[in-house]
Amino acid sequence: MVTNEVSTDIAIPDPDVLNPNCPTRLVLDRIGDRWTVLVVLLLREGPVRFTALRTALGGVAPKVLTQTLKAMARDGLITRTVYAEVPPKVTYELTELGHSLRAPIEAVATWAESNVSAIMAAREAASAG
Amino acid sequence: MVTNEVSTDIAIPDPDVLNPNCPTRLVLDRIGDRWTVLVVLLLREGPVRFTALRTALGGVAPKVLTQTLKAMARDGLITRTVYAEVPPKVTYELTELGHSLRAPIEAVATWAESNVSAIMAAREAASAG
């Protein structure tokens, strides 16, 4: 009586990412976030300041970046460090959990880089035909 | 005058995913899409019909699913096959490109499944504190 009563239309494969009621969906939502992936990539080398992130991301609205960072911090992916200085200094850094996310994210990024041309070609063909 | 004048705040790492002007961003947008990842996962085993997808995804709005599938087809990730039957039958299937996306996506999905508990814990701790 553990996970026997799967009564949906389709057989649910091993990973329950596909189960709408599973919290893994929340994780996918986070990763599906427009900026989270990029932020992880940017924090690879170490702590980065708010404005540096903003610049590197190419002009995200500050509100949105704040939202993203807050959500990531809440989920334990990054830590936020405030320095009692003026002008203010705040840095963000990957936690261990955040670092563990690097590998999968980099896999996706690498795929993206390798296959952009194919995708662009398909897109052109679609709009041309 | 090739790529020597990196004059941003931050050093831009090898992958130009971080370059806002690079089409890789488009790819990330596609992957960042709420449903694309799930669709790829669902199409692993072979062609699947529209309604089956819809059911398995747990009640996506048909409009949104159509949008997602159209975008994926346009980008060469899946093919759409219409059968001249009644009632209508349409199946979607991963292309070779789509299959190549499986590995990175499954890496992310696996990570999600392994780390949901940690994330949920962090989230609880955040809301409790």
Place this chain on the structure above:
DNA sequence: ATCGACGGTAACCACTGGATACCGAGTACT
């Protein structure tokens, strides 16, 4: 003649991402 299956489209709403303006503390400049 009507209903139902399937794969959508049409019209409408809500929420989130985005752009812009502004703030507050302190320091350097004039």
Place this chain on the structure above:
DNA sequence: AGTACTCGGTATCCAGTGGTTACCGTCGAT
């Protein structure tokens, strides 16, 4: 002394996308 500037945001408003519900077209079964 007054002003401008830095940094890390918040406040306000707008747009675009995801989401919901209703409906369509075809044809076989009832």
